[in-house]
Amino acid sequence: MQILHPIPDEALPRATALWRAHFGLMAWPRHLRPLHGIVAVGPSGQVLGVMGLRDASGGAPAAALPAPPWLFRPAPPTGDLVIDGLAVSDPGQGTGRALVAEALRRARLRRHPGLRAEVRARNRGALAFYDRLGFAEEARGRYGLPWWGQVHVLRLAA
Known part of the structure; x- marks a missing residue:
């Protein structure tokens, strides 16, 4: 497996399709911004995961969410590098862990x-996954779109 950025x-x-399958809404986004993403690629070029x-x-989407801006409530501001969605095609294979390791390296750089x-x-x-990697809860609130419900804000020091 190769971890590539951009x-x-x-x-x-394929990375956009995988991200959209996990997080997309109403055919959004059509494209991800390559510089705002990391991809895990298998030996035959298949996309194993994207972050x-x-x-x-x-962030990663190349266009704004197709909802009125007043409807979206952002989480508290931060100087941290934020994971803007993590999706893997086959969980439990170490792809997510490898993507987080690269994101942490990029945060430090x-x-x-x-x-x-x-x-x-x-x-x-996902909460259990991030807990295993050492992330700690920093806050909880109703962030994002109203139907998302409660959101945990997790952090790992660089």
């Missing part, structure tokens, strides 16, 4: 104080 042009359509990254310059994940409370698998 997302190469040849992997971008979006968000910082002060924006960019001098971010930490790596942050914002996870829906009902996503118990």
Whole structure:
């Protein structure tokens, strides 16, 4: 498995499709921003996983969420590098762990104080995954769109 950043042009359509399958709404986003993503690619070029990254310059989706801005409630501001969605095609194979390790390396290179994940409370698998990697809960609230419900803000120091 290779971990690549930015997302190469040849992997971008498959990476976007995988991200959208997990997080997309109403055919959104059509494209991910390659510089705001990391991709795990298998030996035959298949996309095994993708992670979006968000910082002060924006996040992985190449266009805004198709909802009125007043409807979306962002999590508290941070200087951390934020995981803007993590999706893998076959969980339990180490792909997610490898993507987080690369994101942490990038956070350190960019001098971010930490790596942050914002996870829906009902996503118990993701919460357990981040807990195993050493993330600690920093806050809880109703962030994102109203129907997302409670969100845990998790952090790992860089």
